[in-house]
Amino acid sequence: MTLTHDAPPSASTAERPPRAKRIRTLVGWLVVAALVIGGAVLMLRVAVSAPAWRDALDPEGAGDTGAMALAEILRDQGVEVNVYRSRTEARAAIDDDTTLVMANPVSLSDDGVNELIEPADRVVFLSAGTHLLALLDMGDSAPGSSEAVTARCDVPEFAKTGSIRPDRLFSPTDGVEGCFGDSDAAAVLVDDEDGVRRSVVDGARLFSNAYLAENGNAALGLALLGQTDKVAWYVPSYDDTDIEAESPETLGSMTPDWLTPAILLLLLAGVAAALWRGRRFGPLVAETLPVTVRASETMHGRARLTAKAADSAHAAEALRDGSRRRLARRLGLAVTATPDEIADAASDRLRIPRGTLQTLLAGPLPADDPSLILFARQLTELETSIDASRTMPDTHTEDPRDR
Known part of the structure; x- marks a missing residue:
């Protein structure tokens, strides 16, 4: 059995690939340089040979309008x-x-x-x-x-x-x-x-x-x-030309020379004062209010004042106004609905004759406390009936008297 060994590559063979790569790179750069130089020469020739733009009837104008x-x-x-x-x-x-x-x-x-x-x-x-x-x-x-x-x-x-x-x-x-x-x-x-x-x-x-x-x-x-x-x-x-154009007067031309430096000085002084005083204020501190007034206390207070003044009509008007707003919302009416529109819608919902609720929602107000209590009870019953009608199924049958 005979063993054979490959001969090691010579030095010239090992250097051949890097040298060929360097030659290709050099040729590429030469091509790029030639293109750049050629483009520059072409642009220069075009710029030199291109006729300059002249006005009409210019004796040195070579265009159609020149002379x-x-x-x-x-x-x-x-x-x-x-x-x-x-x-x-x-x-x-x-x-x-x-x-x-x-x-x-x-x-x-x-x-x-x-x-x-x-x-x-x-x-x-x-x-x-x-x-x-x-x-x-x-x-x-x-x-x-x-x-x-x-x-x-x-x-x-x-x-x-x-x-x-x-x-x-x-x-x-x-x-x-x-x-x-x-x-x-x-x-x-x-x-x-x-x-x-x-x-x-x-x-x-x-x-x-x-x-x-x-x-x-x-x-x-x-x-x-x-x-x-x-x-x-x-x-x-x-x-x-010998025509001297007169520029119109502007705000800047009419302003004195000392005004702009004075304004800048005032601005700088204001900024400096803000920085000087701002550093003394310190961070904001959250302070707890000393007294908390509940809404129920306000309501009771106003009620006691109304009772002390014996103003039943004013109290009835406040109760009716709140009831009308709640009824309008429950009946699907606009906030700006009139009392007559609310009364008609409530009558339709409760299946009662029209005009029954006009007196309650738009009629005269009570003048004494017993009438006020009855008036408030009627408003509460009306709101309760409207709420109940929204949850009950519609079992109403046509009444011959409605025809």
């Missing part, structure tokens, strides 16, 4: 377009060969608007509200349809514009030229006075990126904004 397309067309025609978001910088950039362009400056006060447009020889408002039209004294809003219209005015820049479909029409005042419409309602208002031209048009639909290629919209934009070598395009915003 980047019009700004690029002007640059292709050799016009230098500079975008300003500060009214101070926009005003400083205006010279004799510059057209100032802006949407309705609702974030500026009347003085701020006048100060901004004062040095400009050509000003184009791409949108306007009723207040701005009144400030410029150029007209008012007018009703009208969005049918295609041509210039129909003497402004030479609009001779080759073609037709447009305006979204809003204006009614020009005296001395203001109305184009693309008629004398009552026009899409473009032009005011030439003392060598200064001010134009108003609602360009939200005409000059936005989504509609610039329709009809003669692009030609109209070039005619309005491309007559000078430079365009100073001001973008109004509430970050650049």
